[in-house]
Amino acid sequence: MLTIKNLRVAIEGKEILKGINLEIKAGEVHAIMGPNGSGKSTLGNVLAGKEEYEILDGEIWYEGEDLLELSAEDRARKGLFLGFQYPVEIPGVPMVNFIKTSVNEHRKFKGLEPLTAGEFLKLMREKKELVHLDSQLTNRSVNEGFSGGEKKKNEIFQMAMLEPKLAILDETDSGLDIDALRIVSDGVNALKHPERSTIVITHYQRLLEYIVPDCVHVLYQGKIVKSAGKELALELEEKGYDWLKTHSL
Amino acid sequence: MTLTANKIALSEKYTELFHAHRSMLDAGSSSLLNRMRDIAIKRFEKTGIPGFKNENYKYTNLERVFDKDYRHILEYEQVDVDLNEAFRCDVPQLDTHVVLLVNGWYYAKNQPLQNLPKGVVVGSLKQVANEQPELVQEYLNRQAALSDDPIVALNTAFAQDGFFMHVPDHVVFEKPVQVINIMRSQDAIFATQRNLIVVGKNSQAKVIFCDHTMSSRDFLTNNVTEVFVGQDAVVDIYTVQNQNNQANSVNSSFFKQEANSNLLSSVATLHGGLIRNNLKVEMAGEHAEANLYGMSFTDKKQHVDNFTNIEHAQPNCLSNQVYKYVLDEDSVGAFAGRIHVVRDAQKTNAFQRNNNVLLTDSAKMNTKPQLIIDADDVKCSHGATIGQIDEEALFYLRARGIGEADARMMLMNAFAHEVVQNIRVEPLRDRIDELVEKRLRGELAYCHSCDRH
Numbered sequence: 204m205l206t207i208k209n210l211r212v213a214i215e216g217k218e219i220l221k222g223i224n225l226e227i228k229a230g231e232v233h234a235i236m237g238p239n240g241s242g243k244s245t246l247g248n249v250l251a252g253k254e255e256y257e258i259l260d261g262e263i264w265y266e267g268e269d270l271l272e273l274s275a276e277d278r279a280r281k282g283l284f285l286g287f288q289y290p291v292e293i294p295g296v297p298m299v300n301f302i303k304t305s306v307n308e309h310r311k312f313k314g315l316e317p318l319t320a321g322e323f324l325k326l327m328r329e330k331k332e333l334v335h336l337d338s339q340l341t342n343r344s345v346n347e348g349f350s351g352g353e354k355k356k357n358e359i360f361q362m363a364m365l366e367p368k369l370a371i372l373d374e375t376d377s378g379l380d381i382d383a384l385r386i387v388s389d390g391v392n393a394l395k396h397p398e399r400s401t402i403v404i405t406h407y408q409r410l411l412e413y414i415v416p417d418c419v420h421v422l423y424q425g426k427i428v429k430s431a432g433k434e435l436a437l438e439l440e441e442k443g444y445d446w447l448k449t450h451s452l
Numbered sequence: 453m454t455l456t457a458n459k460i461a462l463s464e465k466y467t468e469l470f471h472a473h474r475s476m477l478d479a480g481s482s483s484l485l486n487r488m489r490d491i492a493i494k495r496f497e498k499t500g501i502p503g504f505k506n507e508n509y510k511y512t513n514l515e516r517v518f519d520k521d522y523r524h525i526l527e528y529e530q531v532d533v534d535l536n537e538a539f540r541c542d543v544p545q546l547d548t549h550v551v552l553l554v555n556g557w558y559y560a561k562n563q564p565l566q567n568l569p570k571g572v573v574v575g576s577l578k579q580v581a582n583e584q585p586e587l588v589q590e591y592l593n594r595q596a597a598l599s600d601d602p603i604v605a606l607n608t609a610f611a612q613d614g615f616f617m618h619v620p621d622h623v624v625f626e627k628p629v630q631v632i633n634i635m636r637s638q639d640a641i642f643a644t645q646r647n648l649i650v651v652g653k654n655s656q657a658k659v660i661f662c663d664h665t666m667s668s669r670d671f672l673t674n675n676v677t678e679v680f681v682g683q684d685a686v687v688d689i690y691t692v693q694n695q696n697n698q699a700n701s702v703n704s705s706f707f708k709q710e711a712n713s714n715l716l717s718s719v720a721t722l723h724g725g726l727i728r729n730n731l732k733v734e735m736a737g738e739h740a741e742a743n744l745y746g747m748s749f750t751d752k753k754q755h756v757d758n759f760t761n762i763e764h765a766q767p768n769c770l771s772n773q774v775y776k777y778v779l780d781e782d783s784v785g786a787f788a789g790r791i792h793v794v795r796d797a798q799k800t801n802a803f804q805r806n807n808n809v810l811l812t813d814s815a816k817m818n819t820k821p822q823l824i825i826d827a828d829d830v831k832c833s834h835g836a837t838i839g840q841i842d843e844e845a846l847f848y849l850r851a852r853g854i855g856e857a858d859a860r861m862m863l864m865n866a867f868a869h870e871v872v873q874n875i876r877v878e879p880l881r882d883r884i885d886e887l888v889e890k891r892l893r894g895e896l897a898y899c900h901s902c903d904r905h
Contacts, residue, residue, distance in 0.1 A: 295866025
């Protein structure tokens with residue numbers, strides 16, 4: 204589904220990703236772990252199509268297409284989803300309009316008719332329940348006045364509405380208490396499907412108790428220094444990232 | 453000629469015009485208006501057309517528009533088409549009493565208004581001043597005469613007619629009055645319009661001013677509106693400025709609020725050339741509240757300047773200003789907001805905000821708050837921002853599959869919506885929403901029926 208070859212990325216002249224290689228197959232869950240500043244979020248943003256990054260070298264292939272040739276909106280319409288680490292508040296854009304436009308843009312891209320008002324509301328109700336999103340929140344502007352936890356739930360709610368093929372969840376666990384963490388994980392797990400893949404970017408092993416990865420990669424100073432099964436997360440948790448520094452040298 | 457000499461010559465042009473046509477001005481109006489002229493022209497002469505050096509007109513060069521050659525409209529001119537037919541407002545469900553003014557004058561063939569509440573008078577200022585002077589004389593020029601703005605004085609010197617409305621005490625005038633100001637001429641013209649609105653104690657009224665042009669010529673309008681908001685009264689004044697880009701105007705509005713009154717003023721500037729809106733509010737009674745909103749969407753070489761001046765003369769009043777601009781291409785905007793809290797106006801709440809989005813490198817915005825606070829127990833705030841579209845928000849929308857152009861539209865609409873949502877006449881709010889969206893898409897944002905002209 205996704206193949207990253209020797210990806211090198213810089214921002215404002217500073218190289219952040221220094222040659223990433225990654226292969227993700229349909230149905231797989233991959234975790235990317237690593238200390239702060241290792242380039243985890245950069246990877247998520249580059250995949251989603253944020254423009255301020257400079258691609259120095261490398262290739263990204265998504266479902267047989269050159270991902271770097273696609274605009275952010277086309278990547279989304281082709282099923283790539285980024286759950287943001289810091290979802291932005293957009294005063295004046297009502298949640299309902301936003302979600303509706305988004306869903307219908309996805310449908311238009313697939314050559315489908317827009318949902319009727321009734322269908323849309325039904326879908327929204329269903330997906331809101333999935334992540335226990337307070338009904339009142341969808342009457343507000345996008346993320347406006349949402350608590351940290353509500354913002355993260357809102358990301359998973361949007362993911363549930365859009366049913367992406369490849370979901371990249373950037374630090375979705377940060378700032379969540381244990382109950383919210385369970386709700387968010389349940390939401391992610393409920394969407395699991397043999398045709399869908401997930402990249403979980405996280406700092407802590409905690410989330411991976413709920414969303415069990417097939418593969419764990421450790422990103423350190425812009426490179427994947429270690430890849431292994433889910434047991435790697437536990438090892439990291441136990442020994443800390445310092446262990447990695449000596450280990451990788 | 454030096455600049456100063458030029459400025460003197462320009463101002464003399466207007467005083468000479470005045471003296472040469474004094475009898476014509478008097479003949480076309482009412483003694484209530486005529487008796488103000490001498491003092492006003494002297495006041496105008498003192499300053500003349502304000503130039504850049506005038507602090508209040510620092511960001512708007514009026515000399516440029518006053519210096520053109522205009523034919524001055526000094527008497528009512530017959531209109532060769534039926535404006536009632538030509539100007540059917542097509543806003544769905546907007547049920548209003550429509551009053552047409554043409555080139556600053558009350559249109560002679562206005563349809564009589566049906567079912568006005570008892571005691572309500574709506575019509576021509578000149579006519580009411582002649583026929584029911586008691587409704588006018590207590591109010592006319594009571595606010596404007598205190599202004600030191602030479603353009604206001606020039607209006608008083610030349611004013612002959614305009615819109616008049618009187619709502620007596622204890623009347624809820626539900627249906628809005630829609631005043632359609634039309635500029636229409638085959639040549640460049642200068643028009644002077646004088647409006648007076650009096651809303652009595654415990655009464656309610658809404659007025660919508662729509663500024664339009666029916667021909668693409670150079671126009672200059674010098675407009676003064678005085679509004680008296682009685683004790684416990686609720687008054688909404690909406691202004692939709694939608695003229696062609698060769699039409700220039702100076703609009704000076706004065707509001708005097710008695711105790712416990714509530715005023716809402718909302719000005720939407722969509723199309724036009726050089727537009728200067730002066731807005732003065734005097735809190736003359738305790739517990740008065742004024743909400744003042746403005747939005748401006750400009751492109752090409754448009755120039756829009758809003759100048760507000762809130763006088764908190766009594767304690768316990770609230771004023772709240774929100775002005776938003778979206779500036780494209782080479783357009784220029786200005787906002788200057790003055791708040792004066794007098795010595796004993798304790799417990800004043802006065803808030804002011806001006807947010808601007810520049811879409812190009814060549815668009816320009818000048819913003820200047822000015823708070824003069826002589827009381828010690830007050831809450832006042834001001835804030836101004838000038839920026840571009842929020843890139844983070846743009847990316848968020850695009851990352852959800854919303855195309856870049858649509859995402860930009862959503863964000864700009866959202867920016868404007870904070871102002872639009874305060875319009876308390878729902879069909880008007882929907883129409884302005886629609887016009888704003890059209891405007892932001894770069895289409896001409898005239899209402900359909902007004903579009904044809």
